[in-house]
Amino acid sequence: QLVVPSDGLYLIYSQVLFTGLGCPSTPVLFTHTISCIAVSYNNKVNLLSAIKSPCQKESAEGAEAKPWYEPIYQGGVFQLQKGDRLSAEVNLPHYLDFAESGQ
Template structure:
């Protein structure tokens, strides 16, 4: 019985079938690699978008920063729009500050007396109150401020006793570098204007003079106030004050 001999055509056909079978077996693996590559590309794109969003998104403010940038509103129940309250808050962050409360007693003194130990008065740093004057501890920029409140009584009869004297308030400075006193701030208010409502033959006009500005002061400078119509002054809590704080 003779052996079977494979013809060249048979060998070629067998090789093609083998290659085709191997290709069919490897095709699922190639498909999986393609899927994994697509997932990886999508993940990289998503990560890049997240990084871009984090970089360009506004950074959240801390509680302290939000409080510092918060502007006082008219409806603040704490009364933060009150100049007296706001000035005390600002001066509490200063290197040196002094806040004085004004009192007047015509039986004891002929001038407006300032005190750091009454009401909301205080001293911080090296400020001194000497002979009713504020003494500047060192040279630098300072915010100087003062307020005087008046209740002026106007006569009911026109021309009786002449026109009323308008209230005025002034801050003086005495410095060795200048050699004489100079006026830092001053203001005058008109009172007893016509057209007001009369009551019991007299009119009471309430008026407030507020002064405040930044100045370059020297060590040893003295600051004090001058106010007329002292009997008409309102010295209740927070109505009349005088202070300085370093910037």
């Protein structure tokens, strides 16, 4: 978690890169959420949320499994208070590409 150092407007930007090989037989949906636990009401609130799928259609049986990359970028400006806590979550972390710096 990141703790907000002082009251003010903050630009929050996040990027994750999912990667895999071939399309799974069942649809895969990736979610990426930025949340805030505000000191004023001690409740978790989603500030940013996105969902994506890496494969628009299933690969043909026996087809060569090709690598795919699916980035999610999101950002916004928010009024935050000192002590607010920010966190980022993804639903399927084993698909994250940790070879890229910053992930």
